[in-house]
Amino acid sequence: MRARTKVLKIDLSRYKYEAEDRSELFEKWLGGVGVAVQLLREEIDVKADPLGEDNVIVFAIGPFTPAYPLASKTVALFKSPLTGNLGESHAGGRTATSIANAGYGAIVIKGTSKTPVYVVVNNEKVYFRDARGIWGIKSSPTAGRIIAEREKGRGMRTIMRIGGAGDNLVRYACVTTETYRHFGRLGLGAVFGSKKLKALVVIGRGSYKPADAGGYRKVYEKIFRTALESDVMNKYHLLGTPVNVNPLNELGALPTRNLKAVRFERAEEISGEAFAEFNLGRRIGCSHCPIACIHIAVLREPYEGAPYFYKTTMISYDYELIYALGTMLGIGDRDCLLKLIHRAEVYGLDAMSTGVCLAWATEALEKGLISEKETLVKLQFGDHDAYLRAMDFLVDQPNDFYKHLAQGVEKTSDVYGGKEFALAFGGNEMPGYHVGYATHLGYLMGLRHSHLDNAGYSLDQKIEGEMTPREVVDSLVKEEMWRQVLSSLVVCFFARGVYKPETVVEAFKPLGAETSEEKLRELGREIYVEKLKLKMDMGFTLDSLRLPKRIFETETPHGMLKEEFFKEALDYYAHKIKELTG
Numbered sequence: 001m002r003a004r005t006k007v008l009k010i011d012l013s014r015y016k017y018e019a020e021d022r023s024e025l026f027e028k029w030l031g032g033v034g035v036a037v038q039l040l041r042e043e044i045d046v047k048a049d050p051l052g053e054d055n056v057i058v059f060a061i062g063p064f065t066p067a068y069p070l071a072s073k074t075v076a077l078f079k080s081p082l083t084g085n086l087g088e089s090h091a092g093g094r095t096a097t098s099i100a101n102a103g104y105g106a107i108v109i110k111g112t113s114k115t116p117v118y119v120v121v122n123n124e125k126v127y128f129r130d131a132r133g134i135w136g137i138k139s140s141p142t143a144g145r146i147i148a149e150r151e152k153g154r155g156m157r158t159i160m161r162i163g164g165a166g167d168n169l170v171r172y173a174c175v176t177t178e179t180y181r182h183f184g185r186l187g188l189g190a191v192f193g194s195k196k197l198k199a200l201v202v203i204g205r206g207s208y209k210p211a212d213a214g215g216y217r218k219v220y221e222k223i224f225r226t227a228l229e230s231d232v233m234n235k236y237h238l239l240g241t242p243v244n245v246n247p248l249n250e251l252g253a254l255p256t257r258n259l260k261a262v263r264f265e266r267a268e269e270i271s272g273e274a275f276a277e278f279n280l281g282r283r284i285g286c287s288h289c290p291i292a293c294i295h296i297a298v299l300r301e302p303y304e305g306a307p308y309f310y311k312t313t314m315i316s317y318d319y320e321l322i323y324a325l326g327t328m329l330g331i332g333d334r335d336c337l338l339k340l341i342h343r344a345e346v347y348g349l350d351a352m353s354t355g356v357c358l359a360w361a362t363e364a365l366e367k368g369l370i371s372e373k374e375t376l377v378k379l380q381f382g383d384h385d386a387y388l389r390a391m392d393f394l395v396d397q398p399n400d401f402y403k404h405l406a407q408g409v410e411k412t413s414d415v416y417g418g419k420e421f422a423l424a425f426g427g428n429e430m431p432g433y434h435v436g437y438a439t440h441l442g443y444l445m446g447l448r449h450s451h452l453d454n455a456g457y458s459l460d461q462k463i464e465g466e467m468t469p470r471e472v473v474d475s476l477v478k479e480e481m482w483r484q485v486l487s488s489l490v491v492c493f494f495a496r497g498v499y500k501p502e503t504v505v506e507a508f509k510p511l512g513a514e515t516s517e518e519k520l521r522e523l524g525r526e527i528y529v530e531k532l533k534l535k536m537d538m539g540f541t542l543d544s545l546r547l548p549k550r551i552f553e554t555e556t557p558h559g560m561l562k563e564e565f566f567k568e569a570l571d572y573y574a575h576k577i578k579e580l581t582g
Contacts, residue, residue, distance in 0.1 A: 004061070004105035007039065010119060010126060012195055013053065013111030017126040019104070026105055031062035032490035033088065034527045035106055036077040037534055043108055046537045050081035050187075051169060051194040053112040059099065059200075060106040062490035066097045067210065068507060069224050070495040072286040074099065074177075075487055079538065080186040081194070082171040082353070082408050083427035086535045088448040089174075089188050091160075092286035092492065093181035098158040101204025109197070118161070118199035120151060123206065131198040138164030138395060140176045140348040143198060153203035161199035162189045163348030164395040169193050170406040172353035172429070176345070180294050180316035181286065184350045185450060186428060211512030219507050227498050228290060236293035236494055237283065241319035242272030244432075251461075251557050253435040256327045257381050258359035259423060259550050262434050266332025270322055279334055281314055286492070293494065294318075299338045315342045323432030324355025329362070330381030340384055343391045353408060354394065356429035358387055360409045364418045374401035374416075410546075420549035425449050426540075434551065436460035436558035437565055438472050444545050444566075445476055445573055447531050452493055454480040460558065469569035477528075477576065484527035485520050529580050536581070542574050 005023040022035075029035045036058040048054035057078045064071035074095040080087030099107060102123050109119075113128075116135035120127040129150075137143045140163030147159055158177055165173035166189030173189025174182045183189075192198070210216035227233050235243055248254040249267035256264040268274060275297055285292035299313045315338050325331065325340040344351045362379040364370045372378055376398065377389045393402045404412045409429055413422035423430040425440070426449030433439050435457045442456020443449055451457055454476040467475070482501075483493065491499050499507075501517040508515050552561050 006104050007106045008104045009108045011111045012113040015128045030488040032060050032075045032488035034488035036060040037530050040077045050079040055079050057109040061096045061099050064489045065100045066288050071491045072289050073490040076183050081190045082187040085538045085540050087186035089183040091177050091181050091183045093178040094287040095158040095177045097287040098202040098204040101206045113196040116196045120201040122203045139346045157203040159201050162192045165348045166193040172350040174350045189348050210510045212510040216510035233291050237291050239272035240295040244319045245271040255434050257330050258363045264327040269332050270326050321351045324352045328355045328359040336384035347395050353429040357409045369417045423548050433457035436556045470572050473569050473573050481524040481528045485524040
């Protein structure tokens with residue numbers, strides 16, 4: 001299969017576009033994040049305002065798209081309005097397949113439109129559509145439906161769009177693709193909003209043939225069977241990521257009520273098992289994925305005064321949503337939790353950042369740092385109605401407090417205090433794990449400050465005995481370097497056990513390419529360094545990182561954490577950075 005090496009460049013300021021072949025770029029950097037880092041560096045002023053005209057968005061897919069199962073992700077790189085530094089987000093759905101079938105390996109979006117638009121890419125043609133009629137529609141699903149009815153290509157297209165959070169520049173607004181997938185973290189939705197870009201539609205009608213059809217079928221079947229027979233992948237199919245709720249709760253690693261606790265007394269009621277038994281409506285998968293890890297719950301709400309009549313809503317749920325809008329807010333009722341998840345989905349809010357921001361606001365209100373004059377509603381752990389109102393205020397921003405909260409918990413705590421319990425790492429709100437040293441070092445050191453960078457939370461669960469700070473750092477960096485390869489291919493991280501180095505090498509051969517494990521690992525190291533340099537050019541320094549004091553006040557499965565361990569680890573990482581970057 002011939003890799004897509006064309007790059008489509010779209011200029012919103014001039015309403016122009018051009019495509020160019022960048023074979024040399026894809027040959028060296030594979031695709032995905034490897035290519036995206038290079039394209040972003042070429043196109044962006046590293047000092048650009050994240051919400052200004054000079055910010056650039058790069059979408060990139062990999063050489064395994066759509067050749068092999070689980071190579072279903074698209075990488076987006078941009079300058080994050082949440083952190084002011086490099087932003088990276090991945091999404092599944094149909095996006096990667098549509099871009100590939102349209103004939104592109106990457107799409108670059110520059111400039112800012114004078115009026116709201118949505119852009120349609122139909123193979124080699126690009127159309128700029130007037131979006132003034134749908135700008136300001138707060139519901140991302142509604143905006144998506146309107147565009148879907150206007151445009152052709154059903155079954156071959158992807159519709160990436162924003163809701164009210166993106167329109168109003170909430171710094172952690174996401175971009176929704178299809179119905180249940182998202183470019184979630186670090187505020188790509190706000191970048192869309194700043195560019196007056198309501199949506200990007202990509203319609204792909206192309207097809208490709210592998211260089212060696214017989215060899216391709218054999219490798220495809222091997223990967224397909226490995227995925228289906230894997231215990232890990234089967235776990236994702238049966239219960240999805242919510243399978244983590246009960247084990248983490250029993251372990252004492254489930255952040256609860258703004259991490260004041262690590263066990264939630266109602267965890268069983270909002271566990272993956274409980275959702276599967278009482279709420280699960282269907283499972284769906286991303287394009288070209290046999291696992292179907294996306295779990296959809298059914299929420300039935302009776303109409304007032306009309307017996308036996310119900311409003312039925314289908315709502316996607318996963319572990320991070322249950323953590324952020326459930327345990328962190330003290331919500332133990334599944335229906336109430338689903339209403340919060342749905343509200344985030346409608347507005348296009350990143351659920352993790354939203355939950356952490358509201359948990360901080362609740363504790364700040366408890367401590368008297370703010371009052372109901374700021375919050376406009378009495379925020380209390382466990383009160384889902386109050387949180388639903390607060391999410392409305394996050395999007396509408398009726399006062400200065402919500403304007404600050406829409407910028408993230410780091411910025412808000414700068415203004416109102418409460419920094420010690422503001423749970424952000426590198427400016428990005430904390431994911432749902434409080435397992436040990438590797439967990440929080442992983443958040444800090446990860447090049448996008450996310451648990452998906454290096455799986456520090458997983459390392460903490462595997463550690464037998466103790467690891468030194470240096471051993472933890474070396475392990476995290478090694479894992480993250482390999483993940484640069486996976487996110488350049490671009491395969492789902494859930495399938496990292498399927499796409500082992502030897503399998504990746506084998507998979508390239510029928511596509512007419514040769515590589516080796518050694519070359520792949522070296523490429524992972526090079527991409528890691530290139531990304532790190534870009535971050536540093538955008539202003540990232542280790543000195544700017546902050547450890548929330550709350551993580552030292554709440555016990556982990558590895559006991560109480562000590563600041564000395566982090567200091568030694570970060571000092572060593574600083575030395576490692578100098579070695580890597582020169």
